[in-house]
Amino acid sequence: MVKYKHCEKCKKVYGTEAWIGEIHSYTGLCVSCAEGEQQEQQKQQEIVKEYITNKNETEYTENMREILENTKSSPLEVEKSLLSSLDQKANDVLSGEGSIDVLIKEIKDRLIDKAKDRMRDTIQSFDAGRIDAQKVVKYAEKTFDYLSEYKDFMDKVVVKLQSKPKMNVKTAIEKVYKETMVNIPKDITKDALLNKKVTLKNVFGKAVKWHDIYSGTKDVYELTKKMVIHPFIEIQKRLSTLPFYN
Helix, strand or coil: CEEEEECCCCCCEEEEEECCCCEEECCCCCHHHHHHHHHHHHHHHHHHHHHHHCHHHHHHHHHHHHHHHCCCCCHHHHHHHHHHCHHHHHHHHHCCCCCHHHHHHHHHHHHHHHHHHHHHHHCCCCCHHHHHHHHHHHHHHHHHHHHHHHHHHHHHHHHHHHHCCCCCHHHHHHHHHHHHHHCCCCCCCHHHHHHHHHHHHHHHHHHHHHHHHHCCCCCHHHHHHHHHHHHHHHHHHHHCCCCCCC
């Protein structure tokens, strides 16, 4: 007679041994489920390790470790938490408590890349919603292309306004654009020079566009602050429409 060993997770038989009578034991894991458990544990360990060991992201370490260890949040809940706090994180960058480049990397690694994975896992290729989701992710990725340069540009605008308090914001934007264009290093390749000019022109256009949106704000500091945070709020707003973050 035989003792059948069933996987306690999927219930499939993963082994047998001689036994008195026939018996079915539901203990242990089959090879497939054991590998799955190990991979899941490794993923969780990697998430924690990334936040603890990456010295360029120290400002996020304590917060994320608390989420992962204390609240036992699922990866999806961690992503939702990050998404809901984007505007606050952008505010932290403005107040000098964080790095714009670190924040961009965090959004890319922990939201955009994760969103791509979830799209593949949850939205069928023939689903019309997949096209909309891809457009949302594409928008966020295109925003990253100039976000750091835009922050640098706006920093120069703020400095310009501080040195000349009577100057209005739109004039400061135009002056910074012209000065920055003139001061682009000439000892770089033709392609690099062209890319810098294209990026600067794009950043200038965004600054003018977002200035017009918030031009009713009387306080100059609040106006420039809203202009810097605007792209983060747009990313937040659009990513929130994805079905798995909704």
